[in-house]
Amino acid sequence: MERKNRIVVFGGTGYIGKHLVKASLSLGHPTFVYTRPLTSQTPPSKIQLCKDFTSMGVTLLQGELEHEQILAVVKEVDIVICALPFPQAMEQLKIIEAIKVAGNIKRFIPTGFGSEEEKIKALPPFQAVLDEKRKIREKIEAAGIPYTSINANCFAAYFINYLLRPHQKLKDIVVYGTGEAKVVLNYEEDVAMYIVKAANDPRTCNRVVSCRPLKNIITQNKLISLWHQKSGQTFTNTFVSEEQIVKLSQTLPFPENIPVSIIHSVFVRGDLTSFDIGEDDLEASLLYPDYNYTSIDEVLDIFLVHPPLPASTSFG
Numbered sequence: 001m002e003r004k005n006r007i008v009v010f011g012g013t014g015y016i017g018k019h020l021v022k023a024s025l026s027l028g029h030p031t032f033v034y035t036r037p038l039t040s041q042t043p044p045s046k047i048q049l050c051k052d053f054t055s056m057g058v059t060l061l062q063g064e065l066e067h068e069q070i071l072a073v074v075k076e077v078d079i080v081i082c083a084l085p086f087p088q089a090m091e092q093l094k095i096i097e098a099i100k101v102a103g104n105i106k107r108f109i110p111t112g113f114g115s116e117e118e119k120i121k122a123l124p125p126f127q128a129v130l131d132e133k134r135k136i137r138e139k140i141e142a143a144g145i146p147y148t149s150i151n152a153n154c155f156a157a158y159f160i161n162y163l164l165r166p167h168q169k170l171k172d173i174v175v176y177g178t179g180e181a182k183v184v185l186n187y188e189e190d191v192a193m194y195i196v197k198a199a200n201d202p203r204t205c206n207r208v209v210s211c212r213p214l215k216n217i218i219t220q221n222k223l224i225s226l227w228h229q230k231s232g233q234t235f236t237n238t239f240v241s242e243e244q245i246v247k248l249s250q251t252l253p254f255p256e257n258i259p260v261s262i263i264h265s266v267f268v269r270g271d272l273t274s275f276d277i278g279e280d281d282l283e284a285s286l287l288y289p290d291y292n293y294t295s296i297d298e299v300l301d302i303f304l305v306h307p308p309l310p311a312s313t314s315f316g
């Protein structure tokens, strides 16, 4: 029987990292998590998560983002998935260097599972994030490392929490721009499954994979009306104009100017759907048609029964 690829997740204790670890385990991969050393200062929730991982069969590896320590880990596995938050994007240079030295890695998945950096031009704070993502890809290519770049678009639970705030039973909902831009909302569990599948797929080597399943394309106005139908709640929509959002991106300090610039790109300009996915492009739901992804409609049903708590995360 063919040996399953061994996968390490950097940032595996994080928001999307947890889903990646579960996806890797559920697809039968020996799974490793590289985490910063646990100390007396480590929050109890992270200690518990690490215990849960261990009982699920995950090998927990503790260390800093330092060359020798990363190299030792990389030598033990076949696939490296990085789910570090975007402020740590350039730390990936150390992972790239270790992968280059080790020479055994079959696939590297860099972090930054959001927009397609080659296809959009964003306001300066978000553009700087996209430029870093591009720089990392160039470094990976220059090092000759097999990689897959994943554009997961919006994480659905995160953005639905952000837009509709189901916990707060809001009467006022903020609509960005006209609310008519088409966005893509993909459920986190599915994003993680697509990433792990793509990491093992010869078709996706040195390619970009976009996650744009048809049932997950929606406007903000339509999302609000669907939520109204399902929850029975009524809302007043407060529209925030493009000018106001641009102004905020210019006046808010770093790093608060980044999320507002992402909102401009995604919800005002509709950048996630402003380009076609051509026949030669790779789209996750077409690559893996047997995988039954969760539609936005189904995500809202999940929210109706068990609204997930708003999570702290760094979207980008």
Ligand code: NAP
Residues within 6 Å of the ligand: 010, 011, 012, 013, 014, 015, 016, 017, 034, 035, 036, 065, 083, 084, 085, 086, 088, 111, 112, 113, 114, 115, 152, 153, 154, 155, 156, 158, 312, 313, 314, 315, 316
């Ligand atoms: P996160 O939860 O903020 O952090 C992930 C992990 O990284 C943490 O659990 C931590 O692991 C490690 N980490 C955090 N700060 C660190 C530091 N200063 N130095 C070293 N390690 C550190 O990350 P996330 O929100 O899941 O983001 C991961 C990726 O997903 C990013 O690229 C982000 O842009 C993207 N994202 C996309 C969307 C979207 O809608 N498209 C939404 C959210 C996030 P340990 O403590 O175990 O070391």
